[in-house]
Amino acid sequence: MTPPTAVVLSFDVEEHYRIEAAARLTIPDDARREYADRMEAATRKLLAKLDATGTQATFYVVGEIAVSHPRLVRDIAAAGHEIGTHSWSHRRVHTFTPETFRDDLRRSIDALSAAAGVAVVGYRAPTFSVTRQTAWAADVLAGVGLRYDTSVFPVRHDRYGVPDAPRTPFRLRGPGGGAILELPMATWRLGAQNLPVAGGGYFRLLPLKMMFAGIDQLTRAGAPLAMLYFHPWEFDPGTPRLPLGRVSRYRTYVGLAKTDGRLDRLLERYRGRFRRAIDVAESLDAAALPGFALTP
Ligand SMILES: [Zn+2]
Numbered sequence: 001m002t003p004p005t006a007v008v009l010s011f012d013v014e015e016h017y018r019i020e021a022a023a024r025l026t027i028p029d030d031a032r033r034e035y036a037d038r039m040e041a042a043t044r045k046l047l048a049k050l051d052a053t054g055t056q057a058t059f060y061v062v063g064e065i066a067v068s069h070p071r072l073v074r075d076i077a078a079a080g081h082e083i084g085t086h087s088w089s090h091r092r093v094h095t096f097t098p099e100t101f102r103d104d105l106r107r108s109i110d111a112l113s114a115a116a117g118v119a120v121v122g123y124r125a126p127t128f129s130v131t132r133q134t135a136w137a138a139d140v141l142a143g144v145g146l147r148y149d150t151s152v153f154p155v156r157h158d159r160y161g162v163p164d165a166p167r168t169p170f171r172l173r174g175p176g177g178g179a180i181l182e183l184p185m186a187t188w189r190l191g192a193q194n195l196p197v198a199g200g201g202y203f204r205l206l207p208l209k210m211m212f213a214g215i216d217q218l219t220r221a222g223a224p225l226a227m228l229y230f231h232p233w234e235f236d237p238g239t240p241r242l243p244l245g246r247v248s249r250y251r252t253y254v255g256l257a258k259t260d261g262r263l264d265r266l267l268e269r270y271r272g273r274f275r276r277a278i279d280v281a282e283s284l285d286a287a288a289l290p291g292f293a294l295t296p
Pocket of ligand 1: 012014086090125126127
């Protein structure tokens with residue numbers, strides 16, 4: 001019997017100032033330190049909640065944090081959660097060449113594996129920046145010893161997305177012939193569109209029932225998983241506000257006061273179905289999955 005669709009809670013662990021909307025801001029050192037402290041506190045609060053509900057999750061951690069906060073990385077892994085990489089310093093894939101991207105990935109994998117005490121085999125690109133413009137990244141990902149990638153968001157968006165990518169796991173093929181197992185972000189298919197209901201700003205902005213509708217639709221379709229994503233700072237309503245423009249400010253801070261209660265409802269509704277991304281990846285027969293060529 002096939003197991004019911006797994007719900008994967010994933011957390012992209014980064015200090016709040018690393019968000020794409022703040023990429024052009026200069027952040028003073030004392031502010032960086034405060035954001036780093038709050039990142040650790042918010043992550044530990046999440047660990048306590050996961051522990052209290054017996055939930056296992058996956059944490060995609062920025063490599064530099066393995067150096068600045070090695071105990072945090074070790075504690076996440078020791079609690080039974082998966083550690084994946086969220087790049088070395090949160091630069092989007094677009095800013096690299098294939099060679100520098102490979103170096104960045106290896107550096108993050110080595111540092112995180114050392115801090116965690118277990119091998120890191122999963123990757124999530126900053127801002128879902130594995131897209132058609134960075135198709136070459138699939139070849140690099142296939143060649144650095146990773147087990148899976150989870151950077152493709154099958155939606156139309158101004159900053160990211162591969163709208164025609166499959167909504168369930170597939171083999172992501174690069175233009176150079178490399179292939180890697182892809183666990184795409186959860187979407188809700190409505191008419192001819194995939195709606196982004198996997199987490200982040202959508203989790204804060206949209207009614208929670210839209211996320212549930214997406215997960216339940218994937219479940220009815222027999223999908224192996226529904227991949228969700230969150231950030232520790234999204235569970236820290238008192239996080240100091242970055243001086244963003246009006247639209248970015250709204251997108252970034254809408255609904256921050258509601259996230260804690262929403263996560264509780266999510267944990268309650270899908271109790272018993274939460275699994276780590278690596279466990280889902282290992283349960284799949286990659287050779288039997290459809291291929292999808294990421295072409296420029
Ligand atoms: Zn990120």
